[in-house]
Amino acid sequence: MSAHYDLLIRNGTCVLPWGTEATDVGVRNGRIVDLGVPASASADEVIDAAGLHVLPGLIDPHVHLRDPGDKAVETIPTGTKAAVLGGLAAVFDMPNTSPSIVDAERLAWKQGYVEQEAWCDMGLYVGGTKTNIPALADLELGRGVCAIKIFAGSSTGDLMVEDDEHLEKVMRAGRRRIAYHSEDEYRLQARKPLFKSGDPYTCHMEWRDEECAFLGTRRLMALARKTGRPAHILHVSTAQELEYLKDYRDVATCEVLVNHLTQVAPECYETLKGFGVMNPPIRGRAHQEAAWKAINDGTVDTVGSDHAPHLRDKKLLPWPDCPAGLTGVQTLVPVMLNHVNAGRLSLARMVDLLCAGPARVYGVVGKGRLAAGYDADFTLVDMKHQRRIEESWIVSPCGWTPFAGMDITGWPVATIIRGRTVMRDDTVLGSPSGKLVTFAG
């Protein structure tokens, strides 16, 4: 009797850890069991992936789904629906909600909520504050917790640990890799009076200048080396930091955002105004070129969207009253596929940045790799499909995207999570059945 599977993906071009191969994938009980399946094998469900690339389920390791918060902006149900429509199998969600996720009680609430309402799998960040330091060593081992997140410079919300004394205490509490928003808070505050309401939107990058980011990262690296505590520097935005971090591979990994790879100043502020304002800011072309160089020489470990939606009305306010943060979870994969088609990186490197990279940095168990025994998470992409990003496609309640009007070549056509097809051709299927991602303690 020949083999029988729950799901067979036939005729696709698979991006495997060791290269790209035309092979069939057999799935049983939500896991990959075979690569290379005889023609005689049968399955309950067969997906014909002829003409498509089969990628491991892509992961966005940096989103803010704003839940609990303002339901008119985003929620976990809507944000994870956006994720699967955009070809993501998992997202890691930040803790600066209202209220923030900073203790065991709120973490337990969120764990239960995710298991009821999420369309994709999720990792959860827990926020570090000056007052919850004694609890961090336990919190970082919580179910589904990808990392402790520290805001060393202020952004949206009230979470912040800005001084070296408390940062060192945080680093000495627990042992897993800590994720940092690295901008020097003292320099941010010192420069704020240099600007006033109604100044041009380009002032955003002048206020939060290169030195704010570089100084923040230098301070964190000194403390990380002193304490030996691994660090992940989120959304690195300057050429200086990317060069500097190469000398800190013993303690540091880093992320670059799709926005910093795609949008450039001053044009983004002229065309997008408040809808181009994010932290750290989109900067000039030299920094974008440095980011691409760092993608291609391996300096960068992960790429994220930093999906951080706000109400449209708020983004229309003059600078600096418009809040910082941009939507992006639904557009991350199409925009990155477009960069692949433009020759800026290989499809294999994109998969490395959106699967193997997050898995390595955060210690993901059983995901991020198209291999036997791993979760049957797949993103099927049509590398030839051409489409314009339209705001009507965006399902986040805030309803806008800074990539509206962008013509894309390469599009995610199916998202499969643990063997279940949750998105096919722009349609979300079934009911929310996302689970918490497992991390190695």
Ligand SMILES: [Zn+2]
């Ligand atoms: Zn963020």
